[in-house]
Amino acid sequence: MILKTRTWMLAFLTVLLLSVTASWMLLTEKTTDTVANLYLDGVCIESIDLSTVSAAYSFSVEGVYGRNLITVDPGRICVSDADCPDKSCVHQGWIGNGVTPIVCLPNKLVIQIEETAEQSLDIDSVTK
Template identity: 50%
Template structure:
């Protein structure tokens, strides 16, 4: 192998190592957390950084039509634990901690979505 070929090989290996190292460093040192956004009637009424939650807490969202949803927030996850809707699909959804599937309560026009954090390679969720 010629001297010029050796230098090109070393430069290529170094650039590849720097590129791979940068990708791992960005993923490892990323400060972005999971942000839960609570929407009612299509308007965002509250956002919660789930990575900053230290103690569990609850709050209630009341609809203009008199319905309500009680939401429980714990470190890294969120759920609707009680609702006045007849089918309680939002309650049966349980806790969510990723952006794969939101919590929805159509009678009370409530949606809870999570954004940020690690992305996954899944393209669909079946329940």
């Protein structure tokens, strides 16, 4: 009976240790070369390599509904002001990874963080 309990405890601790190690490796892995691509009405109008930005700067993008003020910091980007009525793109805040893009539907603006070409060599599929 004691042998079974020790075996199960050892198996549980091994799985727990592997899970913690895998989680730590996934969460601490940082992509150093990320590019912020700005799409206006589906067309890429600007690509900014966030890993090379050394000082903060801002610029404007004219959309269908009005103007979006884009602010770039080292490693992150945001829409700091917009002419759209709900300003959900402004309220989204800073992004620095490819998890969630910034979208301004009235101005048809999308800011998506993507990996550079050297990092995305393992292509799953290509569609048209």
